[in-house]
Amino acid sequence: MSTAPKYRTAARRVRGLGAARTGTGHFIGQRVTSVALLFLTIAFIVIVAGLIGRNHAAVVQIIGSPLVAILLTLFVVATIYHMWIGMQEIIIDYVHEDGSKFAALLGNSFFCVLVGAACIFGLMRISFGL
Amino acid sequence: MAQVAKPRPLSPHLQIYRLTLTMAMSIVHRITGAGLYFGMGVVAWWLLAAGGGPNAYAIFESYIGSWFGCLVLFGFTWALLHHSLGGVRHLIWDMGRGFEPAERESLTLATLIGSIVLTLLLWGIGYLVIGGPR
Numbered sequence A: 001m002s003t004a005p006k007y008r009t010a011a012r013r014v015r016g017l018g019a020a021r022t023g024t025g026h027f028i029g030q031r032v033t034s035v036a037l038l039f040l041t042i043a044f045i046v047i048v049a050g051l052i053g054r055n056h057a058a059v060v061q062i063i064g065s066p067l068v069a070i071l072l073t074l075f076v077v078a079t080i081y082h083m084w085i086g087m088q089e090i091i092i093d094y095v096h097e098d099g100s101k102f103a104a105l106l107g108n109s110f111f112c113v114l115v116g117a118a119c120i121f122g123l124m125r126i127s128f129g130l
Numbered sequence B: 001m002a003q004v005a006k007p008r009p010l011s012p013h014l015q016i017y018r019l020t021l022t023m024a025m026s027i028v029h030r031i032t033g034a035g036l037y038f039g040m041g042v043v044a045w046w047l048l049a050a051g052g053g054p055n056a057y058a059i060f061e062s063y064i065g066s067w068f069g070c071l072v073l074f075g076f077t078w079a080l081l082h083h084s085l086g087g088v089r090h091l092i093w094d095m096g097r098g099f100e101p102a103e104r105e106s107l108t109l110a111t112l113i114g115s116i117v118l119t120l121l122l123w124g125i126g127y128l129v130i131g132g133p134r
Helices: A010-015 A023-051 A056-064 A066-094 A098-128 B021-052 B054-064 B067-094 B101-129
Strands: none
Touching: A023 A056, A023 A066, A023 B067, A023 B101, A056 A066, A056 A098, A056 B021, A056 B054, A066 A098, A066 B021, A098 B021, B021 B054, B021 B067, B021 B101, B054 B067, B067 B101
């Protein structure tokens, strides 16, 4: 039999709701991706700047080269994760009504996965000529 | 003694404070982040169009080459640079450095000026590469 005092308030026990306990992981993930994106954004800008004024054939050839394709893929993956956490943070800050909050969070996840999939598919099609 | 129900204390929000540079740039960091979020849709369109062939790419180019497309692209460039430089500032702050009044002001001002200068520089270079107006 436990003699430990009950610190939990009535409301905490009744609702059974606390922190989701995933916040620290998101905090760290946001910073890890931000450091990665610092390098990958520079790569992205250099790549896009190098494509200015080139025709379609040249653009496809350059994006499809291994180093450029890998860097752009990493840029997309890191960006999608970073923007997913970022938008989630914005939604949680401003949307307080449960229904619209869950709808917004779901919409955020769907949008990020859709944009990420489209970018990756585009890159694969350029690289492998599907 | 009867307890009168009092509303829970809330920390004051934006409208209570005098607008400072760090606060304004914090808001801009969030706005540019949200802008880039939707801007990634354009990146997806660009990659899909390039993979789709010359016709799909020509359609993309006609949209992005219009004055409105260029405006979006210019805004995306500035937002990307401002958010990146702001990110560096936040990483410095995360390490517990740069919090002295003069330091935080100059760091914040540097991200603002740096982002504008770099954006104009990039577009200037791009303009020279394509050889002026087409």
